[in-house]
Amino acid sequence: MPLHEPSPYEVLGIPLSAGVREINLAVGPAMRAGRFTRQQIQEAAALLRNPDRRLEADLQQPLPPEPVDQVAGLLAPALAEPLLVIDRPPLPSAAELLVLHGGELAADFAEPVPAGVDPEPAVPARFAADLSVLPQIEIPE
Template sequence: MPLHEPSPYEVLGIPLTAGVREINLAVGPAMRAGRYSRQQIQEAAALLRNPDRRLEADLQQPLPPEPVDQAAELLAPALAEPLLVIERAPLPPVATLPALHRAELAADFAELAPGGADPEPPVPARYAADLSVLPQIEVPE
């Protein structure tokens, strides 16, 4: 199965500037070549003979790229520098990373006893507010 649907010009093996006479003359050799089915060849010829359908097909079909002889010279300035530079912040020291233990997490997300009168879930003890969360205040004498 082809990766793309061939253009009518490819099916008939003719240039984009071919006229009706060249289209008619190309049908026979295309049939003998056997690269495409009879139906594909007839549909391509019918499409290219109709000026309106041909214009529509030409507008939908991308033009083939033109060859560039000096491609390496044109790309040299862009390829002289690295294409992508990623600057990442250094990783913090391992000692500063918090450690979570499975038992602590299990306690934090334990099921509540059914029928509790308190509508809000309890805060785990290690996250409870105490005096360490308050800013230090100097009391005047």
């Protein structure tokens, strides 16, 4: 089963600019080629002979891409350098990974904090707020 429905132009083997005369002349060779069924060939010819249906089919059918010669030459400047460079830090050693994993396991299997106890750790005294963090102000008398 084909991945897409062939266009009537593919069925008859004619260009997009073909007129009614070329359409009529293409039916016989398309039948002899045997690539498509008789019904597909007749439907394609009938569709292309009707100007309204042909315009509708042309608007629904995307145009084939234009061939580009020397694509490699056009893309060479862009492909000369890697497209994406990611600087990754080096992986830790196996011993460091085991220590990290051991710490995670200890945290996973630690006793839960009892209810009613503040789960936040206490702030050390050297980081506690005092008057030294306030700006100097003059108090009027």
